[in-house]
Amino acid sequence: MTVSPDKDTTRVDIADVDVVAPNFKRRLSGVTSTIIQLVPMQRALGQRVATLGPGLPTDLPHIRFSDLFSxxxxxxxxxNRVWHARRNTEMLPGIILRDLLRMPLKLLFTSAAQRRHSxxxxxxxxxxDAVIATSARSGSFLEVPHTVIQHGVDLERFHPPTGSDDTIAATGLPGKYLVGCFGRVRHQKGTDLFVRAMIELLPRFPDWTAVISGRITPEHKAFGDGLKAEIAAAGLxxxxxxxxEVDxxxxxxxxxxxxxxxSRNEGFGLTPLEAMASQTAVVTSDAGAYGEMTIEGQTxxxxxxxxGTALTAAIGRxxxxPERALTHGEAALRHVRQNFALExxxxxxGRVYEKTA
Structure with a gap:
């Protein structure tokens, strides 16, 4: 749904908002994706959450900056209301609103970082006033009491194949099976490790084709061009x-x-959950929360x-x-449905909101 500038139908009356979820980053990121998926589910469950800030779809329930005066x-x-921050740039305004302007707010921060904090x-x-860690590993870097709540995946949006469009045949690409790596193309995401694994493995497994989807930003163009040159030199x-970037x-x-x-490093990392919810087996690094969402030898x-050597060996198996991959994909779907539903x-x-407010 789109909203015309003169008819902001998804603006929420601040009087009906119990939780403000600020998003102060214009460029799409993992945190932004989390907000986009989570807020509609929270609203469906009766949680009166509204977003604030740029870089979000126009169909999300939101308030305007002018509403902060209320x-x-x-x-x-x-x-109190709850101010649910997920970045430093969102914690600081919350502190100013609560401590300097004396607004009746309780501050909640969700931490996904897996490194020592500055x-x-x-x-x-x-x-x-309260802190959530998105994994046990991210919680280990916190020095304050916290609640571990792992991210979930929308099981309606991400689901198993339903028809011919969900097959390799629909893509026009060669082979019987697809192996993929999605996300921004850069060193941090380990795209080069995937490409080099494919260069080594695909000549031995002619039934497979590899696809890479994700944005290559200007500062990473040379990195992406270098990978494409390696692929061309290998004749693949x-x-x-x-x-x-696909729509x-x-x-x-x-x-x-x-x-x-x-990935070489990650905050949480939703893509393996999205893949498993789609009935697809995964090979991951142990970055982010990957090790907490993947069951070795089962999903x-x-x-x-x-x-790179270990990654290549894991993919090669x-x-x-392929039957092993299909079996593990079925187990992955059951695992995600049981443990990682967005609801x-x-x-x-919501229980943290109630306890905090």
């Missing part, structure tokens, strides 16, 4: 295909037999982050045995 008055039946970030986190341009990635997950997430395989995440966050 935050001095709490919503009906409550003493002094500044520690200071901000220390001013929060028709079997290792860069799709660029709808969901069908591509369903077309895959194997998904690879080779996929895990390799040490940055270890599936390329050599489960939304309900858990």
């Amino acid at each position: 935050l001095w008055r709490p919503p009906a039946g409550r003493s 002094r500044y970030t520690k200071f901000l986190i220390g001013r929060m 341009t028709d079997r290792i295909v860069f799709l660029g 709808d990635i969901k069908p591509w997950y369903r077309r895959l037999t194997l998904y690879v997430a080779p 996929g395989s895990i390799a040490p982050a940055g270890d 599936y390329l050599g045995d 489960k995440e939304a309900r858990a966050i």
Whole structure:
């Protein structure tokens, strides 16, 4: 749904908002994707959440910056609203609104980072009323009490194949099976590890074709061009295909037999969950929360982050045995449905809201 500038039908009355979810980053990121998926589910569950800020779809329930002047008055039946920040740039305004302007707010921060926090970030986190960690690993870097709530995936949007459009035949690409790697094309994401694994493996497994989807930003153009040159030198341009940014990635997950997430470092990392919800087996690094969402030998395989040799070996075991990949894809679907439904995440966050406010 789109909204015309003169008829903002998804603007929410601030009096009906219990939780403000700010998003102060224009460019799409993993955090932004989380907000986009989570807020509609939260609203469906009766949680009165509204977004604030740029870089979000126009159909998300939201308030405007001018509505912040109304935050001095709490919503009906409550003493405080919750300001749910996910970045430093969102924690700081919350602190200013609560501590300097004396607005009745409780501050909640969700931390996905898997590294030692800077002094500044520690200071901000220390001013929060409650903290959520998106994984046990990210929680291990926090020095304050916190609740671990792992991200979930929308099981209606990401689902198993349903027809001929969800097959490799629909793509016009060669082979019987697709292996894919999705996300921004850059060193951090390990795209080079995937490409080099494919260059080594595909000549031995002619039934497979590899696809890479994701944005190549100007600062990473040389990196992407270098990978394309390596592929061309190996004579595999028709079997290792860069799709660029696609309008709808969901069908591509369903077309895959194997998904690879080779990140060197990651916050949480949703793509393996999206793949598993699409009934696709996964090979991941142990970056982010990948190791907490993948069951080794059942739903996929895990390799040490940055270890190209181990990653190649893990992928090779599936390329050599497609039936194993299909079986693990079925197990992955059951695993995600049981443990990583978006509704489960939304309900858990709702309990934190109630406890905090």
